[in-house]
Structure formats: C-alpha cells, structure tokens
Amino acid sequence: MPELPEVEVTRLSFATHIAGARILGVHLGKPLRWPLHTDPRSLVGRHVVAVRRRGKYLLLDLDIGLLLMHLGMSGSLSFAVHPTPAGKHDHFDLETTHGVLRLHDPRRFGAAVFAQNESDPVAQKLLGKLGMEPLSDDFTVLLFDQELARRKASIKQVLLAGEVVVGVGNIYASEALFLARIRPTVAAARLSRPQVIRLHQEIRKVLARAVEKGGSTLRDFSNAQGNEGYFQLEAMVYGRTGQPCRVCTTPVRMIRQGQRSTFFCPQCQKP
Numbered sequence: 001m002p003e004l005p006e007v008e009v010t011r012l013s014f015a016t017h018i019a020g021a022r023i024l025g026v027h028l029g030k031p032l033r034w035p036l037h038t039d040p041r042s043l044v045g046r047h048v049v050a051v052r053r054r055g056k057y058l059l060l061d062l063d064i065g066l067l068l069m070h071l072g073m074s075g076s077l078s079f080a081v082h083p084t085p086a087g088k089h090d091h092f093d094l095e096t097t098h099g100v101l102r103l104h105d106p107r108r109f110g111a112a113v114f115a116q117n118e119s120d121p122v123a124q125k126l127l128g129k130l131g132m133e134p135l136s137d138d139f140t141v142l143l144f145d146q147e148l149a150r151r152k153a154s155i156k157q158v159l160l161a162g163e164v165v166v167g168v169g170n171i172y173a174s175e176a177l178f179l180a181r182i183r184p185t186v187a188a189a190r191l192s193r194p195q196v197i198r199l200h201q202e203i204r205k206v207l208a209r210a211v212e213k214g215g216s217t218l219r220d221f222s223n224a225q226g227n228e229g230y231f232q233l234e235a236m237v238y239g240r241t242g243q244p245c246r247v248c249t250t251p252v253r254m255i256r257q258g259q260r261s262t263f264f265c266p267q268c269q270k271p
C-alpha cells in the first residue's frame with residue numbers, strides 16, 4: 001500500500017506540471033472505491049490551481065471545487081503529455097491542456113472524488129478524522145504527548161490508526177520506534193516524556209528521509225514519472241526478521257500486532 005512518503009513523492013512528481021492546466025475531459029473506467037460524486041462533464045473547462053496532500057489523499061484544488069484522490073492498495077498515478085491508450089487497469093484519466101493524469105489501479109481500492117471544498121460533507125467524510133500532519137508545524141511534541149497520554153493501546157497500533165498522527169504506516173512505524181528505542185508493544189499512555197520527544201523527532205526524520213529517497217518500493221509503488229524509490233534498502237528493522245540488528249547485532253524479531261507484522265530489536269528496544 002502506498003504510504004505517506006510515496007504519496008508525497010507522487011505529488012512532487014506532477015504538481016508543478018499540472019498547475020494552471022485546464023481540464024479537457026474526464027474518462028472513467030471501472031468503478032473505484034468511491035464514486036466521483038459529480039458528472040465528469042461538469043469538470044471540463046475548470047483549472048487545476050495546485051496539488052496539496054493531506055494524509056494519503058492528494059487534493060487537486062480546482063478554480064471551482066476540489067478533487068480528492070487516493071491510491072488505495074495498489075494504485076499509482078502517472079502524468080504524461082502523450083499517454084498510451086487507457087489499459088484495463090486504468091480507471092480514471094484527467095485530461096488537461098498540460099497532459100493526462102492517470103490512475104492505474106488493478107485492485108480498485110483507490111478513488112477520485114469531487115467535493116465543493118474541504119468543508120463539504122463528501123470531503124469531511126474522508127478527511128475529517130485524520131490526525132496531525134507529521135511533516136507540518138502543527139505536529140508538536142506537546143500535542144503529540146497529550147494525545148498519546150489518552151490512549152491505552154500499544155504505541156505501534158496507535159501510530160497505525162492514524163487518529164493522532166497520519167501517515168505513519170507499518171514500515172515507518174517499525175522504523176521510527178526502533179530509532180526512538182521504544183518497544184512497539186508498550187502502551188501509548190506509558191511513554192515517558194523523553195520517549196515522546198524522541199519518537200516525535202524520529203517520525204519526522206524517517207518520513208522526510210523516505211520522501212527525499214523517493215519513497216519505498218516494498219510493494220508496487222512507483223511515482224508519477226515511473227521511477228522507483230529505494231527507501232527499503234536502508235531499513236533498520238522492517239522486513240529483517242532474524243537478521244542482525246544494525247546497531248547491536250541481536251537478531252531482529254517479528255511479532256504480530258492487530259494482524260500486522262511488527263519488527264523490532266529486543267535489545268535496543270527494551271520494554
């Protein structure tokens with residue numbers, strides 16, 4: 001599943017190219033996770049002003065209205081001046097004067113949804129419960145600490161839930177907890193202040209670094225220009241069960257938490 005860094009890398013790969021373009025047509029393939037919520041013809045003639053990101057949603061600000069896009073489990077976006085004809089897994093084409101933005105999504109858990117603005121109930125349903133944006137200034141140690149103090153679930157599961165902070169998916173949660181030297185099974189509310197400070201810092205660092213490196217290819221991610229990321233080449237614990245910890249050489253351990261794999265070093269991340 002594309003995680004926050006991959007979505008941000010995707011955004012960076014086409015945002016400047018599409019800005020200012022006029023929409024010439026919207027072509028839909030098979031149904032996606034959610035309907036477009038407007039007649040595709042009603043978007044013709046509107047302009048794409050800018051592309052923002054909130055969590056794992058891309059927000060295309062139009063001169064009138066907003067187009068929210070999500071890559072789902074297996075979706076990827078491409079932006080091409082001269083695209084090939086749409087294939088059987090291409091389910092959304094936004095044809096513009098600058099090129100075609102295409103959602104390729106074999107499993108069809110992705111979506112493109114039109115809303116009047118961010119307060120529109122259609123948008124609120126998708127964006128309303130999202131936690132703090134980890135790479136923004138709104139994500140402060142103070143707020144992070146306050147939110148964690150109210151939660152009894154394990155810190156790993158609280159991070160994955162996305163209600164406190166968005167975008168810390170399975171890979172980055174394992175990595176950030178390792179770097180902050182925190183056992184993933186500890187209750188969020190039981191983290192000490194120094195641990196919260198370290199975790200806050202490592203979440204930002206690991207996500208910023210993943211964006212810088214072009215995202216992760218742990219699944220089938222490629223950005224809108226078709227380049228693959230290579231963050232996984234330097235994972236500290238993720239996917240390294242039984243291999244020596246890069247810090248202390250203790251074998252990395254894997255456990256299941258809420259159906260998801262968690263990787264950690266039992267020595268570096270003492271309970």
Ligand SMILES: [Zn+2]
Pocket residue numbers: 245246247248249250265266267268269
């Ligand atoms: Zn270790």
